[in-house]
Amino acid sequence: xxxxxxxxxxxxxxxxxxxxxxxxxxxxxxxxxxxxxxxxxxxxxxxxxxxxxxxxxxxxxxxxxxxxxxxxxxxxxxxxxxxxxxxxxxxxxxxxxxxxxxxxxxxxxxxxxxxxxxxxxxxxxxxxxxxxxxxxxxxxxxxxxxxxxxxxxxxxxxxxxxxxxxxxxxxxxxxxxxxxxxxxxxxxxxxxxxxxxxxxxxxxxxxxxxxxxxxxxxxxxxxxxxxxxxxxxxxxxxxxxxxxxxxxxxxxxxxxxxxx
Numbered sequence: 001x002x003x004x005x006x007x008x009x010x011x012x013x014x015x016x017x018x019x020x021x022x023x024x025x026x027x028x029x030x031x032x033x034x035x036x037x038x039x040x041x042x043x044x045x046x047x048x049x050x051x052x053x054x055x056x057x058x059x060x061x062x063x064x065x066x067x068x069x070x071x072x073x074x075x076x077x078x079x080x081x082x083x084x085x086x087x088x089x090x091x092x093x094x095x096x097x098x099x100x101x102x103x104x105x106x107x108x109x110x111x112x113x114x115x116x117x118x119x120x121x122x123x124x125x126x127x128x129x130x131x132x133x134x135x136x137x138x139x140x141x142x143x144x145x146x147x148x149x150x151x152x153x154x155x156x157x158x159x160x161x162x163x164x165x166x167x168x169x170x171x172x173x174x175x176x177x178x179x180x181x182x183x184x185x186x187x188x189x190x191x192x193x194x195x196x197x198x199x200x201x202x203x204x205x206x207x208x209x210x211x212x213x214x215x216x217x218x219x220x221x222x223x224x225x226x227x228x229x230x231x232x233x234x235x236x237x238x239x240x241x242x243x244x245x246x247x248x249x250x251x252x253x254x255x256x257x258x259x260x
Contacts, residue, residue: 091215118145123143123154
């Protein structure tokens with residue numbers, strides 16, 4: 001491929017430009033973008049890519065991870081970073097260029113009226129403390145200052161989503177943008193997944209013995225990556241990959257948060 005992901009150069013700058021123009025990219029999208037950046041860089045030096053020799057760019061997840069790590073080292077002095085988080089349902093990694101400097105909610109919610117900033121902060125606090133980090137409509141509008149119009153605006157602006165139970169949850173772009181603040185201010189509620197080391201913000205599982213948290217996808221994938229019988233991943237016979245504790249017949253080692 002001729003590209004060194006650990007050596008900052010034109011390809012990294014091209015990828016950064018691509019990321020800065022997008023709200024969020026998934027792992028497959030990032031692999032495609034990186035391949036396009038590498039190909040474009042090669043085409044700028046015709047001697048390296050003769051017209052009669054088409055180039056096939058094979059970008060793997062490891063290449064993306066190394067490229068992002070190199071980008072983040074270069075961006076750190078600027079107070080920027082390419083943040084990553086995992087989709088809880090299918091394990092897809094997502095990336096977003098974010099500001100790493102501490103910011104007030106007013107700086108993040110630039111499209112909100114000044115009177116809405118405090119209610120949004122209260123809403124995030126309620127989401128942080130809610131089971132599965134989701135709120136029903138009735139629970140959301142019970143937060144002081146929050147009404148249906150504000151919720152619709154937050155959905156339209158991409159800060160909130162509705163999950164499969166129609167509950168309000170933080171969107172993946174919001175998680176990427178706010179994960180440092182969530183970890184700093186609500187660390188007791190939001191913890192890193194033991195498996196993938198990205199923040200668990202919704203639909204997670206927690207071990208009753210060691211209190212380690214997992215994305216649902218990471219927990220269900222564990223038997224497949226270790227050769228264990230898949231039946232051990234859930235129910236009374238579950239085994240926690242962090243502490244290897246077996247649940248008793250009367251209580252499961254992995255407990256799911258209560259419903260909304």
